[in-house]
Amino acid sequence: MKILKGQEEKNAMNYIMITRELAKQSKCKDHKCGSIIVKDNKIIGQGFNSPPKNLESQRRCDISKENYDKKVTDKTCCIHAEQRAILDALINNPDKLKNSRLYFTRIDKNNELISSGKPYCTICSKMTLDVGISEFILSHENGVYIYNTEEYNDLSFNFKSS
Template sequence: MRCAESIGELSRCVRLKVGAIIVKDGNIISMGYNGTPKGFENACEFELETIDETTGDKNVVLKTKEEVLHAEANAITKAAKSTYSTEGASIYCTDSCCFGCAKLIVQAGIKKFYYKREYRDTSGLDLLRKAGIEVVRVEY
């Protein structure tokens, strides 16, 4: 898990840095972090100015750009471009997965999902369990 955390630090995202590694037969076969696709500006968020309706105060909040890829998706697509198969592999991710990434994990044939921090929406974890994937929360 510490390796996934280190990979996550490479992310240029300000709000949340997420890292993922895929392990098979004791070897790291792929890794990824949340960020923009190749060829895009490497900035994950944009500033959105809002106005508080009660006070009239202006606030600036960071919003994630739609094109940002999640760490799990980055790791899976990198593995798909390599000679390694993810069938039967494990994935270690700093955060629990969203529903979209859970679908990719199922399709990639990954059998175990390890994570540290749980996201408020657990539908991704629910899908993994429904697909028979072992889900393990790592605490240290």
């Protein structure tokens, strides 16, 4: 992991602002997130978090998570922004995923950027590794961080909530 500086940070912020615009489309009641996948300075996949197919009938935000069986590991009702971006790239640019870069952003209720938080989603971290994405970019309060996807996956599995 490293903090991007100078022109690298400026370039990353341009892509982060695109993910911010995508996050505004999110139908999630709790967290609005956006994600893009970039290869050779071209966006090859994009997504935002929302219930599957944006169907209100699939929204499960108000259901107590304790009601789910222990085998149900993903207790969110939304398709994650990263998952949608990966699916979009697999459909439209499958040959470009290898060695691409995934950008992820979270926004608040006023559509302002907030810290993406520490790596924790093992579903998304495993997917990025499996499809060949090489880097994961997150916006934090003290800068823009770049992780290689193997490191990101390890950090996700070692996450401890505060």
